[in-house]
Amino acid sequence: MYAQMIKSTGKGIKSLDEMDPEERAFQERINAGGKIEPKDWMPDGYRKNLIRQIGQHAHSEIVGQLPEGNWITRAPTLERKAILLAKVQDEAGHGLYLYCAAETLGVTRDQMTRDLLSGKMKYSSIFNYPTLTWADMGAVGWLVDGAAIMNQVPLQRTSYGPYARAMVRICKEESFHQRQGFDIMMKMAKGTEAQRKMAQDALNRFWFPALMMFGPSDKDSVHSAQSMAWKIKMNTNDELRQKFVDETVPQAEYLGLTIPDETLKFNGETGHYDFAEPDWEEFFQVLKGNGPCNTERLAARNKAWDEGRWVREGLLAHAEKKRSRQMAAE
């Protein structure tokens, strides 16, 4: 998902009886559906995992602005441009809600930024794919935001209070994102033959990368159990992927577009669609930094940070000067 491949620091799950009283009280509170707040006692592993997960999620929102920002100046109409601007601005907001949640765990914003810029912290693999045509704006909203919603809705119930509250805000706004994407797809799919082809091409390119957003298959996802016990992960990767496929296939049918998977078939016995797994080798390569746009994305973030430095320092100096003048006048 937006936080793929979070490596747990725990050494397998302890039973309640193996825990010391503090940890046991903590786990029992989570089991009972209680919330953990920043100043409450928490195991080190819980804190570390959350910093990584929320940080990775925040970075994904920020880097996620780049593939869409790419089309702001070339949106086909003024209305589409205004909508896309609002959407990209929302992504910035989502990043900020999440950074602020992560900061309550004691990590600083600068530290997280530094770790993103150096490549130490990751962001979602999906944003390392290029947006080649206007139809990609439709596919990203429809599929990428659609996949994000699958993961974020259950996270509103996550055990960490500030994270859950950030998710509530994000989910309220995310639905706009998916609908504006589907709206673009509808226009394109029902437009001229050239437009329909562009829409199909966008779906072809984004389908498997969207499936990868949910992370590796459960059988290869060794760190999930602890995260699920802590309720910082609410569903398994495969559960969410299946749910996404089940909801998306009829939408593609409505658009008259073909999902690029010849094995895709409704299974009457399970009541779900059977589908092909994405190419996991490609997924791991993209995570490692070898996707089509990894270098470009990190370069863009580093450039923004370096070139914005004089602004950050200048405004801070100005604020300090103002404050000292005010104090002198008093």
Add this chain to the structure above:
Amino acid sequence: MSSPESSEYKGTEAAPHGKARSTEWPLWEIFIRGQHGLSHRHVGSLHAADAEMAIKNARDVYTRRNEGVSIWAVEASAIAASSPEEKGALYEPANDKVYRHPTFFDIPDEVGAM
């Protein structure tokens, strides 16, 4: 700079970092009053160089969809907060005073709504 919400983290990963940290803008806690006459409510935090910028940023981050009609920005370091360890001493005195709740009193049905 940390929020009154923040907890201390002693892990190596997030150890304080001298130079980078000295340029980080202060943290502000943001409170917003919604449309319907309710009190200002804490919505989150953000970084800004001064109060004016904190309010402008709060407008952009927390009221993109008319969520508020008034913004308070408070520098996080200026907030005094109770700590979870005090929970017992602070709130226990209220525990044995159930008569403070109206439901403590049984009013006969024939009296009607009260």
